[in-house]
């Protein structure tokens with residue numbers, strides 16, 4: 419059984435999708451043992467509490483810089499004996515020292531089809547605003563392993579979602595969450611926990 423630590427900063431709907439997948443048996447070989455938030459008072463912490471999951475708050479503004487913050491995060495992950503770390507709407511820049519300590523053991527959900535609308539500055543609603551500005555007909559979500567390169571790690575799963583002509587960023591965000599993120603994030607976590615993900619030459623292969 420693998421220990422999963424989920425990193426959050428906000429509402430935590432992706433965390434909820436993981437909790438639901440765990441409770442319904444979609445994730446069989448892993449347990450969310452800790453939720454770490456970069457902000458106090460966010461609803462994601464409430465979701466953890468409601469399901470009896472331990473949580474910790476590591477407030478970014480209490481640390482001098484991202485290196486100091488990353489050292490504290492690394493210490494927390496080690497204490498929690500995390501086998502897998504999931505970024506689920508975690509909106510804090512982390513130094514590469516954390517990523518290097520957990521190679522191919524950290525995954526992130528991004529609300530677009532990487533390599534579109536990703537990289538530094540592309541997070542939350544901003545991603546959907548840019549997709550609508552460009553006029554794309556299809557967007558979606560990507561789950562990928564985290565590397566030193568922002569949104570540049572090996573892609574695990576992607577799912578496309580149709581863009582409608584009258585979409586607002588908020589409407590598109592909701593559709594992408596419902597139709598893509600909440601499905602592929604639990605699937606990717608489940609595959610990891612079943613030891614079915616293999617990374618070779620920056621590509622992810624799914625073993626049968």
Ligand code: GAR
Pocket residue numbers: 426427428429430431432433462506507508527528529540541542545595599
């Ligand atoms: C999600 O849409 C997630 O993909 C996005 O933030 C939202 C968090 O929602 N993450 C990023 O933009 C990371 N680059 P949630 O707190 O309800 O899961």
